[in-house]
Amino acid sequence: MTAGGYVVEGLPAGTHTLVVSGSRHAPRAELVTVADPSGTVRHDIELGADAKT
Numbered sequence: 001m002t003a004g005g006y007v008v009e010g011l012p013a014g015t016h017t018l019v020v021s022g023s024r025h026a027p028r029a030e031l032v033t034v035a036d037p038s039g040t041v042r043h044d045i046e047l048g049a050d051a052k053t
Helices: none
Strands: 014-022 025-034
16 A cells, blocks of 8 residues: 545635546545635545456
């Protein structure tokens, strides 16, 4: 397993869809709620193996 990171800035408060994908992994989407656009939200997401590998 490897770890990756990302930063998204300038999102308005509200609920947003986070979509991630990677080589040999099925894509995944999850909802993330931003309460305060000037703050930080941490959201960990794990990719499962792609059925096609």
